[in-house]
Amino acid sequence: MWRGGSNTRTCKRRFFSSPTRSRHHRPPYMLHSRGSQHLKAMAEVDHLAAERATARFDVEEMKVAWAGSRHAVHVADRMARLVASDPVFRKDNRTMLSRKELFKDTLRKAAHAWKRIVELRLTEEEADLLRQYVDQPGYVDLHWGMFVPAIKGQGTEEQQHKWLPLAYKFQIIGCYAQTELGHGSNVQGLETTATFDPKTDEFVIHSPTLTSSKWWPGGLGKASTHAVVYARLITEGKDYGIHGFIVQLRSLEDHSPLPGVTLGDIGGKFGSGAYNSMDNGVLRFDHVRIPRDQMLMRLSQVTREGKYVHSNVPKQLLYGTMVYVRQSIVADASKALSRAVCIAVRYSAVRKQFGSQDGGPETQVLNYKTQQSRLFPLLASAYAFRFVGDWLNWLYTDVTQKLEAKDFSTLQEAHACTAGLKAVTTSVTADAIEECRKLCGGHGYLNSSGLPELFAVYVPACTYEGDNVVLLLQLASGKQPVGTMAYMGKVQYLMQCKSAVSSAEDWLNPDAIQEAFEARALRMAVNCAQNISQAASQEEAAGFYERSPDLLEAAVAHIQLIIVTKFIEKVHQEIPGHGVKEQLQALCNVYALYILHKHLGDFLATGCITPRQGALANEQLGKLYAQVRPNAVALVDAFNYTDHYLGSVLGRYDGDVYPALYEEAWKDPLNETVVPEGYHEYLRPLIKQQQLKLSRL
Numbered sequence: 001m002w003r004g005g006s007n008t009r010t011c012k013r014r015f016f017s018s019p020t021r022s023r024h025h026r027p028p029y030m031l032h033s034r035g036s037q038h039l040k041a042m043a044e045v046d047h048l049a050a051e052r053a054t055a056r057f058d059v060e061e062m063k064v065a066w067a068g069s070r071h072a073v074h075v076a077d078r079m080a081r082l083v084a085s086d087p088v089f090r091k092d093n094r095t096m097l098s099r100k101e102l103f104k105d106t107l108r109k110a111a112h113a114w115k116r117i118v119e120l121r122l123t124e125e126e127a128d129l130l131r132q133y134v135d136q137p138g139y140v141d142l143h144w145g146m147f148v149p150a151i152k153g154q155g156t157e158e159q160q161h162k163w164l165p166l167a168y169k170f171q172i173i174g175c176y177a178q179t180e181l182g183h184g185s186n187v188q189g190l191e192t193t194a195t196f197d198p199k200t201d202e203f204v205i206h207s208p209t210l211t212s213s214k215w216w217p218g219g220l221g222k223a224s225t226h227a228v229v230y231a232r233l234i235t236e237g238k239d240y241g242i243h244g245f246i247v248q249l250r251s252l253e254d255h256s257p258l259p260g261v262t263l264g265d266i267g268g269k270f271g272s273g274a275y276n277s278m279d280n281g282v283l284r285f286d287h288v289r290i291p292r293d294q295m296l297m298r299l300s301q302v303t304r305e306g307k308y309v310h311s312n313v314p315k316q317l318l319y320g321t322m323v324y325v326r327q328s329i330v331a332d333a334s335k336a337l338s339r340a341v342c343i344a345v346r347y348s349a350v351r352k353q354f355g356s357q358d359g360g361p362e363t364q365v366l367n368y369k370t371q372q373s374r375l376f377p378l379l380a381s382a383y384a385f386r387f388v389g390d391w392l393n394w395l396y397t398d399v400t401q402k403l404e405a406k407d408f409s410t411l412q413e414a415h416a417c418t419a420g421l422k423a424v425t426t427s428v429t430a431d432a433i434e435e436c437r438k439l440c441g442g443h444g445y446l447n448s449s450g451l452p453e454l455f456a457v458y459v460p461a462c463t464y465e466g467d468n469v470v471l472l473l474q475l476a477s478g479k480q481p482v483g484t485m486a487y488m489g490k491v492q493y494l495m496q497c498k499s500a501v502s503s504a505e506d507w508l509n510p511d512a513i514q515e516a517f518e519a520r521a522l523r524m525a526v527n528c529a530q531n532i533s534q535a536a537s538q539e540e541a542a543g544f545y546e547r548s549p550d551l552l553e554a555a556v557a558h559i560q561l562i563i564v565t566k567f568i569e570k571v572h573q574e575i576p577g578h579g580v581k582e583q584l585q586a587l588c589n590v591y592a593l594y595i596l597h598k599h600l601g602d603f604l605a606t607g608c609i610t611p612r613q614g615a616l617a618n619e620q621l622g623k624l625y626a627q628v629r630p631n632a633v634a635l636v637d638a639f640n641y642t643d644h645y646l647g648s649v650l651g652r653y654d655g656d657v658y659p660a661l662y663e664e665a666w667k668d669p670l671n672e673t674v675v676p677e678g679y680h681e682y683l684r685p686l687i688k689q690q691q692l693k694l695s696r697l
Ligand SMILES: CCCCCCCCCCCCCC(=O)SCCNC(=O)CCNC(=O)[C@H](O)C(C)(C)COP(=O)(O)OP(=O)(O)OC[C@H]1O[C@@H](n2cnc3c(N)ncnc32)[C@H](O)[C@@H]1OP(=O)(O)O
Pocket: 005, 006, 007, 008, 141, 142, 144, 145, 146, 176, 178, 179, 184, 185, 186, 187, 188, 218, 316, 317, 319, 320, 322, 323, 325, 328, 411, 412, 415, 463, 464, 465, 466, 467, 470, 474, 477
């Protein structure tokens, strides 16, 4: 019932295609042949070769561990090359395009991607990867990511039979129209109505108020012909709450809005380039009629006579599409985070500052302990999110199979885990991309570093598909100790256990880590429960409301425990390749001890560890950073990203950063003329006026 598209995995190796540039854009030194020869010679040097030589593990095997299988590495490799070598998929000029140009460029790329998918007869897995490497948000994300899964999950067999082939062949383009101007988080508060008219066997879709205007759906603004619209179902005078309906919005002949439909784009968004390639839209209905069979009727139906019938399944299955997308957002978090970290690690190995008193070489900034303590936990988090994402995908698949067999026992667990992991991984990733920008110093602030755009594209992930705070509160309201909450069954032990750690090395023992994280999460949850019951003499809801800031922290502790646990489980598996397991073990420890250090207050306040044990964890963390240092560049190489996909002059595989930065500057439209436009209007008169004044003195 929750079926959606297949999940894709990341990958790729370097493959840089430099776009051809007009002569007048060239930096001055490139106009001389000696200069360009020099540049060419420089480009053939691998400035990071020395870094790669210090790696103590087999990078090719680490690529397999990261991607999940040899097959996954291979497919991703082919798709990334395909995209990187195709000039239509060029993206280095994206931040310089106007909104209209950017949108047209997105339409062009989507159409070209589809053409290649059809021509090359790509499989679903290959097509998903190809779209991922095109790396430009657009209507296709919502078409494949939400419209199709909504019909698969909530449509009957007949409805799927009718609509999916149209969607699969792009004969219709769909979006997911749930959020309104007045309500997003509170789905039950949506106002759009779908009133059944038994006389005509139709639903009348209507937007009764301004706040009921659909607002935000991606792909709605300009591209979609259809939408799955969420509206209050009213029949026989009774409001049955939110249900999904397939509604045609635009003519399939000339793309004009159908009668009664008003729609457009909601306007420019944060950052240049970035999510502005997406046409997030506004939509209003004025008594638009659709046939009864366009209500998605897998979970509940309205009969010809107008009788409402609800199947014997939990009504929350209506939210299945959101659960599906949330679990893919967790997988995406590791992709975005690993991209930022790859850029910051490579650049930190190239960048040198200070440290040469006697004319010798300066210090690579990656050698500064502060740089390591800021960067290596993010590197470890990228791996941690990758593996927890794989586990979540497994959980989702498992729940989906159970639901097919009408077993709803794991539904709540899946909801809680996807909601909590979505919230934690996106919040950490958004902050981490910004940290990576700072780790790259001034150059990180340039669009050509790739980081500003990555940040601007990524941050809305903290809001869309459920605001992170709202989702964490969902997790905090979970009741039964099942699945990932099973450790709560050990309440008596975990409430009084004392950590046995007595040396820094003791923190390398996964059992010590696991116990500390379990005890912290459990004690925080128990403290919350006690405080809620004390705060709420009359009603539990009042106590929940009162203590919700503490509940958020308890929910985060629970999710961090899940991430640590899944990383430990991963490292316990058989992992082939020289040194690969050892590196993953080190990263797992970095992740866990970093979280412990960062949230030391929680661990101390709940009495799970002593201040001395906290200090020992930090001591061990420093040792682990030293262990990661010689492997750092190889560990980001294992993400296997092309230069095209990274889209960063600072993160280039060859580390040849400075000529690339220099060259990139000349591509800016401001450099199209030597004397800027506006000089004669504003600058010259100003200067002349001042000169005249001075000459009169
Ligand atoms: C490859 C694919 C890639 C795709 C990427 C696409 C690109 C992405 C681009 C961006 C695209 C962005 C696209 C977009 O942004 S699409 C719009 C996304 N919108 C949201 O995410 C809205 C967030 N709000 C909600 O989900 C609900 O309103 C919440 C959950 C907050 C409350 O809910 P509700 O109002 O009903 O009230 P209740 O709290 O009393 O809950 C009642 C009961 O229901 C249970 N419950 C709640 N939820 C679920 C659930 N899901 N499964 C199973 N159970 C669930 C709950 O535990 C409780 O159980 P119990 O305690 O009674 O036992």
